[in-house]
Amino acid sequence: MAHQPQIKIAATYMRGGTSKGVFFRLQDLPEAAQVPGAARDALLMRVIGSPDPYGKQIDGMGGATSSTSKTVIIAKSSRPDHDVDYLFGQVSIDKAFVDWSGNCGNLSAAVGPFAISAGLVDPSRIPRDGVATVRIWQANIGKTIIGHVPMTNGAVQETGDFELDGVTFPAAEVQLEFMDPAAEEEGAGGSMFPTGNLVDDLEVPGVGTLKATMINAGIPTIFVDAESIGYKGTELQDAINSDEKALAMFETIRAYGALRMGLIRHLDEIATRQHTPKVAFVAKPADYVASSGKRIGAGDVDLLVRAMSMGKLHHAMMGTAAVAIGTAAAISGTLVNLAAGGGAKKSVRFGHPSGTLRVGAEASESGGEWTVTKAIMSRSARVLMEGWVRVPQER
Template structure:
């Protein structure tokens, strides 16, 4: 029986925000995988354990959820305006592809700490104690992220008392600023409207039309009203993820929204673009019990938001979707803004399945077009394991 030895590749397993993934320095990848293409995709899928028809990723580093089927590649930047380039790959769990169409806002918080610990930042930029500012080029969407990493005794500080709903233990706070967060090169509102009448199949909603805010900020996102699809906005994962009909409805909405946003030409193409756009539903504030058993009071939040990622309701909130929420809330008249009570605002605190999250955003309007100048939120990050990841030598 023939056999191929495994190879080992330097890697770090990290949590960033409410996600975790396998981090690589570009220079450490096998030569064939140092450039975009089939070899890189095959390698990353094998590392994560995909495609897995059992949807468990037992034979890889993935955790069988959209939050844990992630990879990151970081390298020194050639740009004088950035320290590192950051590329994010969302690995499909049960299908053979890696989606490179968007960023991961949660793992963005881990890029700065990883870059410092991996020697990708000049030592002169790192204080003995204080904060190191890491300027990151997000290569998937061509945007700048500024991460402010706490430093103690010349090393990244990972422990602390900052608590983030959706993460069990406290850690050090890492503020992350997304500069000009409109995704891609197109308009922030690709249709030119802050609210659209989105045509969907009749089986999705009676009448075949849903009000929707379609926005490119942080990540392309489709916002709809919870009440319009029969929900309250207080739902937890089991209420959605155990309902195959509900998941099919959300996927149909996502596909129709992707076409309307110009991301794909036909709804059938959505199956091969799972990472973007996201679909989320919003509602005015209401009391609810979070997934951890924590009581969330309507008086402590501005609105409720539930978002789906890779076909399932997210256990907390994707970082990039949080940026989209913050930006949309700052634009009067969007469904997000209206759910939060309307008016002008520069920050919003929203309730998600695991608790609450606050995100700030600044927007401006010029010549009838809205644009976002920045969005800011705090996350945390921590190294879970470091060393080498192993894959069969013929895996890519």
């Protein structure tokens, strides 16, 4: 009986923030997959185990959630003042496509550590002890990320006492700076607020007219008030992910928001970009119990945020959405800012399903246009496994 032999590809399985993904050096991929296209997408889907009609990704490295169905390709950068180019692929679980439309802020924390360990950063730029500064070009959105990676005895330090809600064990802190994070999305004119407004009336058939802040920062995000869609902002995953009607409502909001933001031209195009834009709902501080059982008090946070990712409520918070939260919070008058009490904000701590997270942003206004020079947050990263991933050879 004819059979396909398996090929093996050097790969590293890493956790970054509250996500996990399979990391590759561009040079280690099969030649056909070293360039964008069908061969690359097919390879990454097979690595992750998609498309899977069972929704489990049993025959691959994926974990059957948006947080664990991810791939990363890293290469030495040809751009001046950058060390590496970072390309992120969000692999659909049950459909046959890879979404390249945005970044993963959580896995961004693992890019610097991976690049150093993989020999992609000039050794002269890496201290034996201290903090290595890795200059990352985020190729999906054309932005710079600065990763500050702790080093001990000439190696990346992965263990430590930094605790990140949504991650079980403490690790070493990796600080990230997302430079000029306003996303330059096609159709959005490079504007942070593509509609020109801090708050819009967004008409959503079957839902109503919602107040919405639609922002391109970190990742295109549509913010609405929790109360306007029947929620409190204290919800955990089961409250929404087990409710098909709710999931359909959020997808409808996402589609009409994407259309209003100029990210799509027709509603049916939303099916081809599951990764962006995100939908999030905000509320004023309140007491709740996080998914770990940890009690979060209203006095512990500035606001509450819940966000949808790949059609489901995220178990914590996407890193890129955290950038959007920090940016919107820094700008007086947005729904995020108002939920946090209004006024000038250089940083906020928000409550999410797994706990809390602090994010900061530096915002300024000139001639009616808002700009943000950078957003800052801390994550952690760790190698889980390294070696080779195996996939059946294409005929």
